[in-house]
Each structure stands twice: as C-alpha cells, then as structure tokens.
Amino acid sequence: MRHRRRRDAFRSFGKGSLTVSTTVALLAFVATPAAARIDRQALVARHMVLQTRIDPHAPVMLGNGQLGFTADITGLQSFSGRYSELAPLLTMAQWGWHSFPNPTKVRERDGWRMIPVEGRGSQPYAWMQSWADGEKNPAYGWLRANPHRISLGRIALALGEAAPDFADVTETRQQLDLWTGRLTSEFRLRGTPVRVTTVVHPTVDLVAVEIVSPLVARGELGATVRYPGVAPAINPDPSGWTPRATETTRVLTRTARSVALTRTLDDTRYTSRIDSDGWLDVATATGVRVTGGGGDRLRFTVRFTPDPQPAANPGVPESIDATARHWRDFWTKGAAVDFTGSTDTRAPELERRVVLSQYLSAINGAGTLPPQEEGLFSNSWYGKFHLEMHPWHAAWQATWSHPDLLARAMPWYVAHLPQARAEAARHRVPGAWWPKMVGPEGRNSPSLVSPFLMWQQPHPILLAELLWRANRDDAVLARYGEVVEATADLLAHWPLDKGGRLQLGPPLIPAQENYDPLTTRDPTFEVEYFRWGLTTAQAWRQRRGQPRKPEWDRALGRIAPPPVRDGLYLPAASVPGFWRDAQSPACRGTAAGPSCKNRDHPSFLMAYGFIPGARIDRETMRRTLAAMEATWDRRQTWGWDFPMIAMTAARLGEPDKAIDWLFASTKNNQWGPTGMTPRVHLDEHAEDLVPAIGGAGGVAMAHNPDGPGYRRAAEAYFPSNGALLLAVGMMAGGWDGSRGPAPGFPKRGWTVRAEGLAPTP
Numbered sequence: 001m002r003h004r005r006r007r008d009a010f011r012s013f014g015k016g017s018l019t020v021s022t023t024v025a026l027l028a029f030v031a032t033p034a035a036a037r038i039d040r041q042a043l044v045a046r047h048m049v050l051q052t053r054i055d056p057h058a059p060v061m062l063g064n065g066q067l068g069f070t071a072d073i074t075g076l077q078s079f080s081g082r083y084s085e086l087a088p089l090l091t092m093a094q095w096g097w098h099s100f101p102n103p104t105k106v107r108e109r110d111g112w113r114m115i116p117v118e119g120r121g122s123q124p125y126a127w128m129q130s131w132a133d134g135e136k137n138p139a140y141g142w143l144r145a146n147p148h149r150i151s152l153g154r155i156a157l158a159l160g161e162a163a164p165d166f167a168d169v170t171e172t173r174q175q176l177d178l179w180t181g182r183l184t185s186e187f188r189l190r191g192t193p194v195r196v197t198t199v200v201h202p203t204v205d206l207v208a209v210e211i212v213s214p215l216v217a218r219g220e221l222g223a224t225v226r227y228p229g230v231a232p233a234i235n236p237d238p239s240g241w242t243p244r245a246t247e248t249t250r251v252l253t254r255t256a257r258s259v260a261l262t263r264t265l266d267d268t269r270y271t272s273r274i275d276s277d278g279w280l281d282v283a284t285a286t287g288v289r290v291t292g293g294g295g296d297r298l299r300f301t302v303r304f305t306p307d308p309q310p311a312a313n314p315g316v317p318e319s320i321d322a323t324a325r326h327w328r329d330f331w332t333k334g335a336a337v338d339f340t341g342s343t344d345t346r347a348p349e350l351e352r353r354v355v356l357s358q359y360l361s362a363i364n365g366a367g368t369l370p371p372q373e374e375g376l377f378s379n380s381w382y383g384k385f386h387l388e389m390h391p392w393h394a395a396w397q398a399t400w401s402h403p404d405l406l407a408r409a410m411p412w413y414v415a416h417l418p419q420a421r422a423e424a425a426r427h428r429v430p431g432a433w434w435p436k437m438v439g440p441e442g443r444n445s446p447s448l449v450s451p452f453l454m455w456q457q458p459h460p461i462l463l464a465e466l467l468w469r470a471n472r473d474d475a476v477l478a479r480y481g482e483v484v485e486a487t488a489d490l491l492a493h494w495p496l497d498k499g500g501r502l503q504l505g506p507p508l509i510p511a512q513e514n515y516d517p518l519t520t521r522d523p524t525f526e527v528e529y530f531r532w533g534l535t536t537a538q539a540w541r542q543r544r545g546q547p548r549k550p551e552w553d554r555a556l557g558r559i560a561p562p563p564v565r566d567g568l569y570l571p572a573a574s575v576p577g578f579w580r581d582a583q584s585p586a587c588r589g590t591a592a593g594p595s596c597k598n599r600d601h602p603s604f605l606m607a608y609g610f611i612p613g614a615r616i617d618r619e620t621m622r623r624t625l626a627a628m629e630a631t632w633d634r635r636q637t638w639g640w641d642f643p644m645i646a647m648t649a650a651r652l653g654e655p656d657k658a659i660d661w662l663f664a665s666t667k668n669n670q671w672g673p674t675g676m677t678p679r680v681h682l683d684e685h686a687e688d689l690v691p692a693i694g695g696a697g698g699v700a701m702a703h704n705p706d707g708p709g710y711r712r713a714a715e716a717y718f719p720s721n722g723a724l725l726l727a728v729g730m731m732a733g734g735w736d737g738s739r740g741p742a743p744g745f746p747k748r749g750w751t752v753r754a755e756g757l758a759p760t761p
Helices: 002-011 020-030 040-045 131-136 138-145 316-333 347-364 387-394 403-407 411-415 417-426 459-471 474-493 524-543 550-558 578-582 603-607 618-631 641-651 655-662 683-689 719-733
Strands: 049-051 060-063 067-071 091-093 113-117 121-125 154-159 169-177 182-189 192-200 206-212 221-226 247-254 258-265 268-276 279-283 287-291 297-305 336-338 496-498 501-503 679-682 710-714 753-755
Touching: 040 316, 040 336, 040 347, 060 192, 060 347, 067 192, 067 206, 131 138, 154 206, 182 316, 192 316, 206 221, 206 316, 221 297, 247 279, 258 279, 268 279, 268 287, 287 297, 297 316, 336 347, 336 719, 347 387, 347 719, 387 459, 387 719, 403 459, 411 417, 411 474, 417 474, 459 474, 459 524, 474 524, 474 550, 501 550, 524 550, 524 603, 578 618, 603 618, 603 641, 618 641, 641 655, 641 719, 655 719, 679 683
Parallel strands: none
Antiparallel strands: 049 169, 060 067, 067 091, 113 121, 154 221, 169 182, 182 192, 192 206, 206 297, 221 287, 247 258, 258 268, 268 297, 279 287, 336 753, 496 501, 679 710
C-alpha cells in the first residue's frame, strides 16, 4: 500500500522523468510516514469569511477568473456609498475594455521619445519625464488611458421603485462559504427577514441570485440591474452614471421573464441577458427591475458576454450546483498546506492568509489575460496589466497543482509575439521585447518608469518552464517553444558589448524603481535573471532535440557579474556608494533624503530567492540580507516584497527570518478580513507615485484608515496574495536541491503538512 501511494503521488506530477532534486523533495513530502491526509474541507471551512457589519475596506468578491463581482453586506451592490472610495463594487470581465474616441488620431509613435543608446543610436521609448509631460502632450494621456477596463453592470436591491435606505437594514450577517463559492447574506429590512444567496457561475460570465423574504411575497422587495457608462477618471471606479450620446442600450429579445440587451459604449459592445422566475420591467434608460412572480422567493440570473446572441442562462439552482462543484474541485485537486499542531501563534493567521489568497488569486489572477494589480476588483493604471507582476500573481498556480489556471493567460504571449518582435526591431535587436504596462492590444503605455523596466523580459520563459515542470509534457514545449526562443534571443542580444563584457543598461530601471534610467547599469537581480532565462531556454532546446545556440552560450559567459562592494551585493553596479548612504544616519531606516535609495523593492535579494542565481555567493547574500534588514525604510515596501524576502531567507537556510518577513508589520502588509492587502504610500512621495493624472488609483478619501503621513491608493493589491502563495509553496514544498520536509519553515513551533506542492526551481 505504501509503495502504491508513492507511485500515485509521482503520477500526479505528470509524465516524464524527474530530476534528482525534484525526487528528493517529493519523497520528503509524499512519503511522510504516518501523516494523515489533509482534510481539505475542514481546512477551507476554518477560514470562511464571516461579517456582521460593513467593513468599508473589505467587500466580498465572487468570480470565476473571467468575471469578478464585488458584493456589499446584502450580497448585491446596493450600498456602494457605505464603502471606501477605493472599493467601488464593480462587475468586471477580462474581456470588458473600452477606449474613448481618438479625434486627433493619436498613434503609438506620438508617445515616443528618442533616447541615445551607446552603439545603437537613438531609440524610441514611451517615456514621460514627468507627470506634467502628460498634460503638455495629449498623446501621452490618451495612450496611457486607452484602452481601459470598465464595469459592466450593477445589481442592487429595490424596495418598490426606489433603492432601500441603509438605515432600514439591521442584524446583518454575511458568510462566504469558500468550499462552495456561495455567498449568503442575511439581514432585516424594515424589520422583515431577508436572505440573499449569490454565486458567479464557473464557466459562464453570469451572476445568479436568490432572494427569500416575506417582502418578496408582498411585492415590495425586488432588484434592479443598471448598466453604467464610462467615467472620465476611470480609476478606481470606471462607472459613469451620466449618459453620453455615444452610450446606448437596445433590447434584443424580450419576454415577461427574460430580456437580452445590447450595450454600446463608443466602439465597445456587449450583451447582457437577464432570466428570472419573476417579472421583468425594462426601461432602457435606467435598467431592468426584477420582481417576484409569486411566493417569497425570487430567482434571477444576469449574464454578461461579448456574444451578440447569447443562449438562455443557466438557472439559479443549476448555477449554485455548478459553482459548488467547481470550488470543491479547486480545493481538492490543487495543493494544500495545513499548520494544525503548530505552537507558533502566527500559524493560524498564516493559514488563513494562504487559504484566502488561493481563493482571491483564482478569481483575479487566473483569466485569459495577465491580471492587473487590482484584478477584477477596481481599477488602477486604467485597468491595464503590468507584465512584470505576472509571476507574482500567477506563478504559484503551477507549483500548487493548478497549471491549468496559469495556462489560461499564456496564449496572450503567443498571440502578441509579432508585436514583441517588432518592438525589439525598433531597438535594433533580435528577439521579443515584452512591454510593461499594457492592455489586451499589446501596446506599451507611456510612463516615467515603464519603458525602461526589463525584468519582465525573462518572465515568459519562467512561466513556460513552470508549466513544463508541472507535467513534463512535450506539448508545452511545442506550444511555447517559439515564445521561449524569441525571448531568449532578446536576452542574449540586448545587453551592450563593453570590451567583451555584456552590460545591462543604460537605459534601464531595475525592479527597485529608484534609479535614473540614463545612468543605471548591471542590477544584481537582472543580470542573474537574464542568465537564468538563457540557461533555461538552452534546456528547452535540448528537450526539443535541438542543439544549443552558440550565441546564447557566448552571452552566458559574458553577462556582467552581480556587482559587489565591501562584501555586499549592490542594487546596481552604477550605485557603488549605495550601502554607505543606506547606513548613514540620514538614510538608515527612513529613506527621506534625495541620496537615500534604501526603499522600494529590495530586488537584489531576488537573485537568490525568486531564482537560484548561479553566480550568487551564499555568504555574501546572507550579509546583504542582514544589511537590508538593518537599514531599509520598511514604510516604503510593497505587498510582494515580504514574501520575496522570505524566499531569499528560506534559500539561505534562515527559516525564522522567512516567517518574520511574512509577518512584517507595515502598512502594505495588512491582511483584511477577506484576505486583501492595500497599497499605501507615504504622503511625501504620493504626488510623485500616485497622482490622479497618472492613473495610479489614488483618490481623495473621506477617512484615512492608515493615519497621518500615509495615503491609501488601493484596497486590493493582488501581487501580495500570489507572492505569498509562491513563497509558502517554496517554504513547504522545497526547491531544487533543498533537503527534508518544509525546508523553509522553522523546526520549532511549526507543524507543516503539505500535499500536491511541486518544488520551485
């Protein structure tokens, strides 16, 4: 029996041979002698979301990866005004995009600025030197703001023909059953009990609702479905409720219990279909009112689709059952980590964060496009996705036995390979150059930072490699081989030849976005990540029966080494005095002065954490980690920084530090009741980082939840959730070359049971 279980465990990781390190890691977990299997339902049930009052920063999300629906305490979207300005209660889809008219015929090249590059002449970069540039040059503003994500509809309670008054809502109790994906909201409305059940169908972009109340039977309580236009501000709430001439609603088909409507917003068109067991009152200017058809129960479904001729909606019971099956499969077929028996008092909270992060990441980071930072919850940066964040959102899916989720967005890279090749050609190098801030069309957006970031370039190789490792499937090699090849060509040819050594930049901004793009060169993480990408791409060629590329091997031997000064890794070779400044009284712990760069992402640590940098000296990195801990301005770190640092600590054999960093006490590591973390900036930097004209999501708030000196820019920052899962998966499941079970967790205070985790590279 024991041998059969071991064989089954190996089979679950797919076909093909396993590396020695992978085998060791799997044996360490699957063959744990007397470990009982994790009770998945009990694990998930421990962390169901229960709210008895409105938390203005934490409405509940439902979704399927393609459609996201954010609900208030009633289970619908009735009381948006009771929530934070950054939690706008939206209904968003991966396919739901809009562009404002372009009367001056702005072209992509209108956002370019020519930058001299040594040895290559002037090259086009979509660079705004300041936010004021966006006001001086309208092309910058239009290219940044378009296309943008929109909200497709708002579903709310209706009391007669009016909206209910929140003062009439009492005794609220809302429970999100993570195991079934069902949201149950109970309350009294004017003293009468109401129960609302809400789900999002797993395979149809549809919200299913059941309302049970004597008020329904009396014909007093129903619902409305309204369709917003597009607000000029777009961030964080794109909903516009003042109609424009180019926004129309047209009835396609209509019966007493069903209606299909076509929405037109300039050049954007989508269809919404409502089916009900009650009655529908359609007024195209204001939406649709749904009322009961007899009895105390009202059921209806609202579908959103780009299909102009949608089929009949699945019914409410069918949708509830399908949703329950979907989420049961998600929780049982994926990996799991259980900390039962741990004596460290932080273990239950870490387990809660892990469970809720899986749920939120499956909704917001597992669609057919790379996700935006705020997923389908709200808009920042106009709803565009940041490709450098893609692994933080989604890499965990491959290591947690959900490679199918990661695979959903990968065709975007395949489809946009011609554009990536064209961008590389504009920079006079072969290969594929991937943009940073981008919409579904694949065009880079003008920015102060975006055009010079390069750490997203190896990402398609990393993500494809994780997919291949999940199943060892030759079809993955065939499907993404061209993307890997073209990406590696850029990695080999973009660095500048400086006397036989290949130098990264300038122009370049590293993942730590503090540096002048025109002087920065050879950041520690990027030089190692470029090499890792090339090494992995060569392995792909060999797996496909192809010879190694000599030019890639030459690049591997010539890429500049990670820069070191006084026994510490530097953020970049161009800042040799970095640690001297960081350790000075003016900068240490509070990087306020202009020479203080010890803030933002300490990304040099990623060279031996996020990846296993082949040229990294462990003891030098250990000293660098300690120096960072002693000097960093932790107020100016972001949600994915803490898991990232934990990965480095774990790889260095310092699991206590890894846990401590997962629980770093900072504004951007606050984990709310639904599992979301905010994005919070220091006031002194907010105007530079989150100006309203920049589209960063910042908006005036009536109440500042973070206290004096801070400005909240978003209620949700989903790279935090995906990064936590990647880190905990690595700490519990191991990495290539690690030994023993849960190598990233302390032996004292932690009992870790893990199932289904694949080692990270």
